[in-house]
Amino acid sequence: MVVSLVATAFWAMLPAYVPNNAAVLAGGGRPIDGGRTWGGRRVLGDGKTWRGTAAGTLAGTFLAVVLNAVGPAVSDPLGVALPTFPLAAGFGLALGAMLGDIGASFLKRRSGRERGAAFPGLDQLDFVVGALALAFVAAPGWFSATFTLPVLAVVLVMTPVLHVVTNVGAYLLGLKNEPW
Numbered sequence: 001m002v003v004s005l006v007a008t009a010f011w012a013m014l015p016a017y018v019p020n021n022a023a024v025l026a027g028g029g030r031p032i033d034g035g036r037t038w039g040g041r042r043v044l045g046d047g048k049t050w051r052g053t054a055a056g057t058l059a060g061t062f063l064a065v066v067l068n069a070v071g072p073a074v075s076d077p078l079g080v081a082l083p084t085f086p087l088a089a090g091f092g093l094a095l096g097a098m099l100g101d102i103g104a105s106f107l108k109r110r111s112g113r114e115r116g117a118a119f120p121g122l123d124q125l126d127f128v129v130g131a132l133a134l135a136f137v138a139a140p141g142w143f144s145a146t147f148t149l150p151v152l153a154v155v156l157v158m159t160p161v162l163h164v165v166t167n168v169g170a171y172l173l174g175l176k177n178e179p180w
């Protein structure tokens with residue numbers, strides 16, 4: 001039961017997890033806010049770029065297609081019916097994750113935090129909220145069947161742990177400037 005819930009939650013969230021990884025690896029270039037300020041502070045900052053957002057959205061959507069292909073080979077040995085992703089759901093999870101992260105940067109700048117500053121709690125869950133919201137809008141039937149309340153509870157507990165571990169790993173590998 002617990003294995004099934006964790007496996008389902010992790011699998012269903014993978015198209016939302018990988019976009020931010022891809023943005024770190026492929027990001028940079030022109031900032032989305034074009035350097036504009038609001039109230040004396042950048043609207044988003046140099047950490048949110050068109051290239052990173054596009055790379056993240058493509059990576060997450062592509063991963064959903066790959067997961068659909070390999071799902072049966074993973075489901076059988078695990079004994080868990082892992083979800084498959086309609087294209088709209090994969091795209092919604094991926095773009096939503098990027099939009100959640102962008103929304104968090106907007107809030108960070110409004111609260112006086114410079115680029116790269118930590119915002120505990122928000123940093124760990126911004127992309128989850130964005131991904132789930134857009135997946136719900138893009139594929140409501142699939143969302144309700146996949147993200148049951150127990151699965152959502154596992155996502156909310158598991159994601160911050162994964163986020164901390166992944167970010168510390170990326171920092172130690174020199175891929176990120178901050179370990180959060």
Ligand SMILES: CC(C)=CCC/C(C)=C/CC/C(C)=C/CC/C(C)=C/COC[C@@H](COP(=O)(O)O)OC/C=C(\C)CC/C=C(\C)CC/C=C(\C)CCC=C(C)C
Nearest residue numbers: 017018020021022024159162163165166167169170175180
């Ligand atoms: C995108 C491609 C092509 C490859 C990604 C490679 C990779 C390691 C994927 C892991 C996917 C995954 C399951 C991640 C965990 C879930 C999660 C919450 C991810 C959020 O990612 C955050 C991201 C940016 O954070 P921010 O924008 O919110 O601040 O973190 C940075 C990640 C990277 C730069 C990707 C590469 C990271 C590493 C190589 C770190 C190595 C990871 C470890 C040593 C531990 C990994 C452990 C687990 C359990 C995943």
Ligand SMILES: Nc1ccn([C@@H]2O[C@H](COP(=O)(O)OP(=O)(O)OP(=O)(O)O)[C@@H](O)[C@H]2O)c(=O)n1
Nearest residue numbers: 023024027028047048049052053105115116117
């Ligand atoms: N939409 C995005 C998201 C991330 N990145 C890249 O990934 C890095 C790390 O992402 P993140 O930690 O989310 O950004 P920060 O630079 O810490 O900025 P902020 O304080 O606004 O979160 C960014 O610096 C940027 O190079 C990007 O190019 N485009």
Ligand SMILES: [Mg+2]
Nearest residue numbers: 116117178180
């Ligand atoms: Mg950051």
